[in-house]
Amino acid sequence: MDYLSFHCDYTYTTGFRLDARFSAGAGVTALFGASGSGKSTVLALIAGLLRPTHGVISLGDRTLTETSARLHLPPEDRRVGLLFQNHCLLPHLTVRGNLEYGMKRRSSGRFRFDEIVGILELGDVLTRQPHELSGGQKQRVALGRALLSGPELLMLDEPFSGLDEPLQDRILEYLRRVLSEYRVPTLLVTHTPAHVHQLAGHVIHLDAGRVIATGSPAEVLGARS
Numbered sequence: 001m002d003y004l005s006f007h008c009d010y011t012y013t014t015g016f017r018l019d020a021r022f023s024a025g026a027g028v029t030a031l032f033g034a035s036g037s038g039k040s041t042v043l044a045l046i047a048g049l050l051r052p053t054h055g056v057i058s059l060g061d062r063t064l065t066e067t068s069a070r071l072h073l074p075p076e077d078r079r080v081g082l083l084f085q086n087h088c089l090l091p092h093l094t095v096r097g098n099l100e101y102g103m104k105r106r107s108s109g110r111f112r113f114d115e116i117v118g119i120l121e122l123g124d125v126l127t128r129q130p131h132e133l134s135g136g137q138k139q140r141v142a143l144g145r146a147l148l149s150g151p152e153l154l155m156l157d158e159p160f161s162g163l164d165e166p167l168q169d170r171i172l173e174y175l176r177r178v179l180s181e182y183r184v185p186t187l188l189v190t191h192t193p194a195h196v197h198q199l200a201g202h203v204i205h206l207d208a209g210r211v212i213a214t215g216s217p218a219e220v221l222g223a224r225s
């Protein structure tokens with residue numbers, strides 16, 4: 001059953017035009033495509049950071065954007081958790097402070113602080129500040145903060161970029177653990193086929209701002225090598 005429905009048209013001043021339509025179920029969906037194909041633009045439209053020229057976005061039974069009705073929910077009312085490539089931790093707060101910041105606007109009490117800290121193994125670094133953390137630790141704090149906001153959709157923008165391979169594998173394992181424990185509907189942006197195969201049940205393939213294929217990882221990307 002469709003959980004997320006997206007149909008938007010958006011053009012940047014530079015001329016790049018996204019004109020994409022897709023739907024996704026409540027599992028993990030990969031948004032796959034080459035650099036510049038429009039993946040981050042899709043996330044920004046869903047998060048409400050950009051307004052489409054025309055379009056409708058709905059999540060569960062809520063409409064987030066509907067241009068014909070002049071409806072555009074502000075980002076803080078959308079109940080989506082966005083994990084950026086560069087973590088975006090608040091530099092002056094400790095790890096605990098960053099995690100608690102996520103809880104301020106939470107819409108569901110499904111995610112308990114101690115549980116998330118345990119699953120992501122952050123107990124030993126709660127009093128540290130972001131500059132005292134490794135890349136992988138920062139990534140886990142950002143993931144914990146996104147989860148503690150109680151999102152109805154988790155959006156991960158290249159969560160493995162900038163990490164070496166052993167660390168990518170560890171973060172992948174944490175993600176698997178969290179997603180199987182909490183079953184948060186997730187949109188995973190990546191251009192790495194292996195990550196699609198490892199995490200996603202469904203794939204949306206974007207190319208030059210258009211959806212060119214949808215289906216299972218094997219259908220869209222071919223059998224795993």
Ligand SMILES: Nc1ncnc2c1ncn2[C@@H]1O[C@H](COP(=O)(O)OP(=O)(O)OP(=O)(O)O)[C@@H](O)[C@H]1O
Nearest residue numbers: 012013014016033034035036037038039040041042
């Ligand atoms: N703020 C902006 N202003 C103008 N053009 C932009 C802006 N952000 C992105 N673009 C352009 O829009 C296109 C799509 O960018 P987008 O970041 O959505 O792609 P992407 O698939 O996420 O790429 P990557 O994998 O490199 O992050 C690109 O051609 C990019 O140059």
